Amino acid sequence: MADPSGFLKHNRKDAPKRPVADRLSDWHEVYLDQEPAERDQQVRTQASRCMDCGIPFCHSGSAGCPLGNLIPEWNDLVRVGDWASASDRLHATNNFPEFTGRLCPAPCEAACVLSISQDSGGPVAIKRVEQAIADASWERDLVWARQSTVSSGKxxxxxxxxxxxxxxxxxxxxxxxxxxxxxxxxxxxxxxxxxxxxxxxxxxxxxxxxxxxxxxxxxxxxxxxxxxxxxxxxxxxxxxxxxxxxxxxxxxxRGRDAPDLPGRSLNGVHFAMDHLVAANKECEGDGPTSISAEGKHVLIIGGGDTAADCYGTATRQGALSVTQLDQYPQPPAVRDEEISPWPVWPWILRNYPVHEEAGERRFAVAVEEFVGDDAVDSVRLREVVVRKDPSTGRREVTPVGDHVEEVPAQLVLLAIGFxxxxxxxxxxxxxxxxxxxxxxxxxxxxxxxxxxxxxxxxxxxxxxxxxxxxxxxxxxxxxxxxxxxxxxxxxxxxxxx
Ligand code: SF4
Incomplete structure (x- = not known):
């Protein structure tokens, strides 16, 4: 039986991160690779905050986890320290929990009943628990090859x-x-x-x-x-x-382009994914990346996961500066649900670690022109406001005022969707x-x-x-x-x- 008052005894605590200086000196994961005993004890406390709701929204496909992860079950198994059973229940619904534990923005946490009230201390740290179970499964030899005993001949x-x-x-x-x-x-x-x-x-x-x-x-x-x-x-x-x-x-x-923006064809303006692929190939040992941010002022256009990935990559490559542009206003205080493409709570969860490392984020601005001879050297920006047209439902971006700002940029990355x-x-x-x-x-x-x-x-x-x-x-x-x-x-x- 879960502890129905666990969330009153313990606050939510996210996984500890490595110091920023260490993160920027290598490519290793942002989160600390904790000693298993220390990690397990902390995660057991976090799992104990789950009250095992009668109707657990966290694992419902419509609002919470699309996989139907058995979240209250494995939370309770972790709470009592039964890692083998927790691993079994986690793998029952998820082939690769070590991927989701690291990469998923956790709609389950947005759906957790403890996310509704500010007084609850925040939702259960489901993502942290999931990753800990997954990592503990590998450490404890609880992951093995499950070879089929039958053959269909197909x-x-x-x-x-x-x-x-x-x-x-x-x-x-x-x-x-x-x-x-x-x-x-x-x-x-x-x-x-x-x-x-x-x-x-x-x-x-x-x-x-x-x-x-x-x-x-x-x-x-x-x-x-x-x-x-x-x-x-x-x-x-x-x-x-x-x-x-x-x-x-x-x-x-297929990356979304901005073909009508003047200067789009200049060298140095790339799709975000091209930057990420080249960087990952370098990390794999394939030689220097063809799209490096080193020694450049970098401008990233877009507000989602891919933009954040470019941001952290450019920072680690030694950019002179990294600036991320978002045409939407700064959330959550002034974020307008009507125009926002992102739900507010997941956006808060997506307070990406890379943004606390270096660089700058700017909101309610859009690019008007890429400037340079053969290669981009600067970008002209305008303040904008995004409104939803009530008749079409489409979002419209409108410039505000006449002021045009020119900022240096020798590498521009388009992360405006797919x-x-x-x-x-x-x-x-x-x-x-x-x-x-x-x-x-x-x-x-x-x-x-x-x-x-x-x-x-x-x-x-x-x-x-x-x-x-x-x-x-x-x-x-x-x-x-x-x-x-x-x-x-x-x-x-x-x-x-
Ligand atoms: Fe536990 Fe939150 Fe899911 Fe309820 S909604 S079962 S408290 S994780």
């Missing part, structure tokens, strides 16, 4: 090795199918490898999970674009002939067209209009959270398993939108 290709593809692949392999994951990049992991900086999740965390998948029997092919025509690529015809089902988990990495799936030959090869949102549509069984071809993750949903990618990967596995065998016992935590 073959499945998963295209894309990000979190959705990996979750689908692991579920289907464990169900007895022969699964091969195709990755066009030289290394596995998709966004987890080349989109997420080391300081948020070190690659060794990804690699040990990939080793588990390999031990379970999932096969991987890297440097292979399905539908491409380079040596080593796989044609769509071979894909269809070789596999009984195909899962598309190709992400939604427009959907990249245009790739695979799509036409499979007779698939993108929706107006740039995603791949599917029926209620996750199957695209092309027979035997399924879709999940950002490719279906649009750019979203890692927890949604895993939830969709698990759900598409259920659908593919049912398609191949007539029925499935695999869990399906979410349904297509």
């Amino acid at each position: 073959r499945v290709a998963v295209v894309g090795s990000g979190p959705a593809g990996l979750a689908a692949a692991q579920q289907l392999t464990r169900a007895g199918h022969e699964v091969t994951v195709y990755e066009r990049d030289d290394r596995l992991g998709g966004l987890l490898r080349y989109g997420i900086p080391e300081f948020k999740m070190e690659k060794k965390v990804l690699d040990r999970r990939l080793a588990q998948l390999r031990s379970e029997g999932t096969r991987f092919v890297t440097g292979c674009e399905v539908g491409g025509d380079k040596p080593g690529d796989l044609s769509v015809e071979t894909l269809r002939a070789r596999y009984d089902a195909v899962v598309l988990a190709v992400g939604a990495l 427009e959907g799936v990249e245009h790739m030959p695979l799509l036409s090869g499979l007779n698939l067209a993108l929706t107006p949102r740039g995603t791949i549509s599917c029926g209620p069984d996750w199957q695209t209009p092309t027979e035997g071809v399924f879709v999940c993750g950002d490719a279906h949903r649009g750019a979203s959270l890692v927890v949604w990618a895993i939830a969709e990967g698990r759900s598409v596995a259920n659908a593919v398993d049912a398609y191949l065998t007539g029925a499935s016992d695999l869990p399906a935590p979410v349904h297509p939108t």
Whole structure:
């Protein structure tokens, strides 16, 4: 039984971070790698704040965790120090809790009843508890290869090795199918490898999970674009002939551009993701990055996760200055729910550690022009106000006053969102067209209009959270398993939108 008054005895305490000077001198994770005994004791106290509500909103898919994580159950198991059972219950709903514990902005915490009242001391630190259980599971040898004891004789290709593809692949392999994951990049992991900086999740965390998948029997092919025509690529015809089902988990990495802004074509103006990929490749040992912030004034346009990732990356690369621009007003005090793209509570949780390290954030400003000869050297800014047009529901950005400010910038990073799936030959090869949102549509069984071809993750949903990618990967596995065998016992935590 949970302690119903635990939250009255203990305040919420987030995981301790490393000193800023240490963080800026290397690429290791921001959060302190605590001694297990110390971490476990602190996390047990945090878990004891959960009162095990009768109706736990934290684990409901509509408001809280899309995976349906059994949060009150594992909170109580941690409270009493039963880490093995907590690991079992956590892995029952989440293939990769060490990813979500590090990367998810925790909608579960926004949904926790203790987030409603200021007097409660804040929501249960669910994300911290989740990461501690996941890390303790690896330390205590509670994670092992769960090889299937049955074989269906069916073959499945998963295209894309990000979190959705990996979750689908692991579920289907464990169900007895022969699964091969195709990755066009030289290394596995998709966004987890080349989109997420080391300081948020070190690659060794990804690699040990990939080793588990390999031990379970999932096969991987890297440097292979399905539908491409380079040596080593796989044609769509071979894909269809070789596999009984195909899962598309190709992400939604087409960056939103600002093509009409004067000076957009100047050297030094890049998509945010290009910056992150190049930096991650350098961290992998591939030589100096092609887009370095070292010795430059850096301007990042955008207010979300990707912008923050660029911010921390540029700081660590030795930028002269880093400034992040957001056209919306500064939350939470003056943030207008009507115009804000972000819910307020998760935004508070997204008070990214990188912003306390260095640099500057500016709100209610927008770029008017990139200035330079061949390469960008400065940027002209205007104050703006964002309003919602009541007739169309669209947000409109309007300049305020006549003042134009020019700030130095030799590197500009566009982190203004994603427009959907990249245009790739695979799509036409499979007779698939993108929706107006740039995603791949599917029926209620996750199957695209092309027979035997399924879709999940950002490719279906649009750019979203890692927890949604895993939830969709698990759900598409259920659908593919049912398609191949007539029925499935695999869990399906979410349904297509
Ligand atoms: Fe515990 Fe909060 Fe979930 Fe209630 S909503 S079960 S207090 S974590």
